[in-house]
Amino acid sequence: MAVPASSGAQAKARSAPAWARKSTLVLLIAVMALAVFGTTTQTWMTVNLDPQQLGQAATGQGGLQVQGSKAATTVTALALVALAGGLAASIAGKIARWIITAIIVLAAAGIITAAATVLADPLAAAQGSIAAATGITGSSADVSVTAFPVLAVVAGSLLALCGLLVIPAGRYWKTRTKYDAVAHGGAAAQSGPVDEIDSWDRLSRGDDPT
Structure with missing residues (x-):
């Protein structure tokens, strides 16, 4: 007796490993993208300048606080792109999944690059915020970096890995x-x-x- 194709597809979906389940993988991509986005709302750097340069608004804060959205402006946008790509993967066909995978991986690569640039040269990344606060460009200052740029790199790396899993996992999806x-x-x-x-x-x- 021949087994209907629909029954075979359902059996194949049931036998999918945990990492290949559509709900699991889409959720992981969304969580990693939101984690990256969350880091950009936190302080990435603290710039210690002369209090007379910072003005009264910043002297009580122990320095100029620079959020990730200002230190690496592209990270916020790329995180949202990756989030949209992950949600789109849940309804995409075979060819579209390849395109979405490329988008997610490229977005993750951009996130990692932007965050790593801040870690490599935090003073350069803070210059825009320094100029906005003091009106002086090209200032030299002592910049301390928090753990959030590192967390952005880690989350971006995991996001890229989850994006790459879309292709092999798609073979198990209905x-x-x-x-x-x-x-x-x-x-x-x-x-x-x-x-x-x-x-x-x-x-x-x-x-x-x-």
């Missing part, structure tokens, strides 16, 4: 539409009961549902 099911299941996929909408769709493709 087909997205009935047209995909017909393409993958052949005649067996068409052997099940059909409703009026299915009949019209099959007639439009030149098939006789009777």
Whole structure:
């Protein structure tokens, strides 16, 4: 007795390892993207300048606090791009998943590069904030870096890894539409009961549902 293609697809989905489950992988991508975004809302650097340069608004803060969104402006946007890509992967077809994977990996690479640049030269990354606070460009100052740029690099690396897993995991995911099911299941996929909408769709493709 032949096994219907739909039953085979369901058995394949049930046998998917934990890391390849669509809900698990999409959730991981979303969590990593949101983690990166969260780091940009925190202080990445503290700039210690002359209190007379900083003004009264900053003298009580122990220095000029520079958030990640100001130290590495691209990180916030790239995190949102990766988040959108992860959500799109849950409804994408086979070819679209390759494109989405490339987008997520490139966004993660941009995040890592931007955060690593801040770690490599924090004074240069803080110059914009220093100029906005003091009106002086090219100032030299003592800059201390917090742990958040490092966390952004770690989260960005994990985000890239999760993005790369979309392709192998996609082999275990159920087909997205009935047209995909017909393409993958052949005649067996068409052997099940059909409703009026299915009949019209099959007639439009030149098939006789009777």
